[in-house]
Amino acid sequence: MQETEKICALGRAVIEAEASTIYSLIDRIDHAFATACLKLLACEGRIIVMGMGKSGHIGKKIAATFASTGSPAFFIHPGEAKHGDFGMITSKDAIVILSNSGETEEILAILPFIKRLNLVLISLTGNPQSTLAKTATVNIDVSVAKEACPLGLAPTSSTTAALAMGDALAISLLEKRGFTAEDFARSHPGGTLGRKLLLRVDELMHTGNALPKVNYDALLKTALVEMTQKKLGITTIVQEDNQLAGIFTDGDIRRAFDNNADIHNTYIHQVMTKKPKVIRPGILAAEALHMMETYKITSLIIINDENHPIGVIHLHDILRAGVI
Numbered sequence: 300m301q302e303t304e305k306i307c308a309l310g311r312a313v314i315e316a317e318a319s320t321i322y323s324l325i326d327r328i329d330h331a332f333a334t335a336c337l338k339l340l341a342c343e344g345r346i347i348v349m350g351m352g353k354s355g356h357i358g359k360k361i362a363a364t365f366a367s368t369g370s371p372a373f374f375i376h377p378g379e380a381k382h383g384d385f386g387m388i389t390s391k392d393a394i395v396i397l398s399n400s401g402e403t404e405e406i407l408a409i410l411p412f413i414k415r416l417n418l419v420l421i422s423l424t425g426n427p428q429s430t431l432a433k434t435a436t437v438n439i440d441v442s443v444a445k446e447a448c449p450l451g452l453a454p455t456s457s458t459t460a461a462l463a464m465g466d467a468l469a470i471s472l473l474e475k476r477g478f479t480a481e482d483f484a485r486s487h488p489g490g491t492l493g494r495k496l497l498l499r500v501d502e503l504m505h506t507g508n509a510l511p512k513v514n515y516d517a518l519l520k521t522a523l524v525e526m527t528q529k530k531l532g533i534t535t536i537v538q539e540d541n542q543l544a545g546i547f548t549d550g551d552i553r554r555a556f557d558n559n560a561d562i563h564n565t566y567i568h569q570v571m572t573k574k575p576k577v578i579r580p581g582i583l584a585a586e587a588l589h590m591m592e593t594y595k596i597t598s599l600i601i602i603n604d605e606n607h608p609i610g611v612i613h614l615h616d617i618l619r620a621g622v623i
Contacts, residue, residue, distance in 0.1 A: 312447070313447040313455065316446075316455075316456055317455065317456050317459045320444075320447075320459055320460050321459060321460065321463045323443075324441070324460060324463055324467075327439065327440050327441070327464070328467065331437050331438065331439055331440075332439055332467070332468075332471075334437050335421045335437040335439055335468065336471045336472060336475065338393060338419045338437060339370065339421065339468065340472055340475050342370075342392065344371075344391030344392035344393070345372055345373060345389075345392050345393075346372035346392070346393050346395055347372070347373065347374075347375055347388055347395070348362035348365070348372060348374045348375075348394075348395045348396075348397070349374070349375055349377050349380065349396045349397070350374075350377070350396065350397035350398065350406075351403050351405050351406065352454070353454040354397040354398055354399060354403075354458065354461060355374075355376060355377075355397075357458050357461050357462045357465065358374055358397045358465075360462065360465070361395070361397075361462065361465030361469065362374040364465065365472070368470065368472065368473040369472065369476045370469065370473075370476070375387060377403070377405040377406050377408075377409055378405045385409065388416070390416050390417070390418070392418060393421065394413055394418050394419065394420045395422075395423070395465075396420065396423070397422075397424075398422070398423075398431050399425040399426070399441075399454065400429060401424035401426040401428075401429020401430060402426070402429050402430055403431075410434050413434075414434070419436050420434065420435045420437075421435060421436065421439065422435035422437070422438045422439070423441045423465070425440075425441055425443060425457055426442065427442070439464055439468075441457070441460040441461050441464050443456040443457050444456075447459075498583065498585070498620055498622055499581055499582060499583055499584060500581075500583075500587050500601055500610070501580050501581065501601075502584075503584055503612050503616045503617065504601050504609075504611060505529070505531065505610060505612070505613075505616075506610045510608065510609070510610060511525050511526060511529035511535060511611065512534060512536075512537055513525050513567055514538075514539070515536055515537065515538050515539070515544050515568050516568065517536075517567045518563065518565065518566060518567065519555065519560060519562045519563075519567055520563055522534050522536075526547070531598060531613055532548060532549045532597065532613070533548045533549070533611065534547050535608045535611070536567055536568060536571050537608065541605075541607045542606050542607065543577070543600065543602055543608045544571070544573070545572055545573045545575060546571060546575035546598075546600060547567055547571045547572065548572065548598070551570055551571065551572055558570075576594055577602045578600070578601055578602075579602065579603075580603070580609065580610070582601075584612075584617050584620060584622045585622050587599055588617045588622055591614055597614040598612065598614070599611070
């Protein structure tokens with residue numbers, strides 16, 4: 300038990316140290332930070348992120364965050380840059396380089412090439428007096444009082460600081476670009492988030508011959524046959540002009556039988572639900588799901604501007620599509 304507590308205490312110390320580091324960055328959101336954002340915002344090309352070692356790992360994540368939030372970006376390894384990959388960089392690009400010391404050999408080796416192209420260079424360093432910081436168009440100070448590592452050697456607090464500052468840059472750019480949730484979804488088309496923000500009921504609803512529908516004066520037995528054939532647990536009821544008059548569901552069947560309705564002599568309009576929940580085409584499937592959850596129903600009717608039913612969407616359709 301004593302050993303367990305010791306391990307937990309060490310873990311808490313790391314979290315506390317890194318949390319303190321991030322909190323200290325608040326005062327670094329200053330004129331230099333704003334200038335860096337504006338320079339990146341004005342970039343007509345891509346944002347190229349670079350870093351060696353652990354800074355490189357953080358740089359890859361920052362580049363991915365830029366790219367997914369409206370600022371086209373990718374990561375280039377500094378060592379590879381001086382062996383051909385610098386050819387990926389154009390005069391319209393901007394460079395973001397991470398280096399805690401600001402004196403990393405591989406970074407310093409490519410600075411002359413960056414200057415030759417007259418590129419905007421944003422540096423995130425732990426040493427504002429370093430060669431990299433002094434060469435940069437704008438330097439953002441991400442220095443830390445100490446690493447969370449008890450030996451003071453492993454990059455821990457310093458990489459956390461760089462990551463947090465990179466996120467701050469990316470999200471500030473997102474806001475300045477007017478980047479929307481739909482824009483974000485287009486960058487994530489294959490994931491759950493993309494489906495939530497992009498998938499609309501039009502793509503999932505049952506239409507045409509798959510839409511269960513009976514006339515207002517149909518008998519109850521006709522509605523039951525229609526529900527059985529279409530397998531959605533409901534049918535729409537329409538007037539002669541195809542106006543939606545109501546809906547008949549599995550729940551209505553139970554209520555009808557509880558009242559001893561005769562399927563051969565009862566008209567469907569006598570036992571239908573008269574004011575069903577409806578939605579318009581173009582609604583997000585996630586909104587339809589929220590509506591179903593709110594009203595504790597499993598299906599929604601999609602109607603057009605003339606109040607004609609054009610589709611039905613079932614809860615299972617949305618869940619199968621992965622909108623959860």
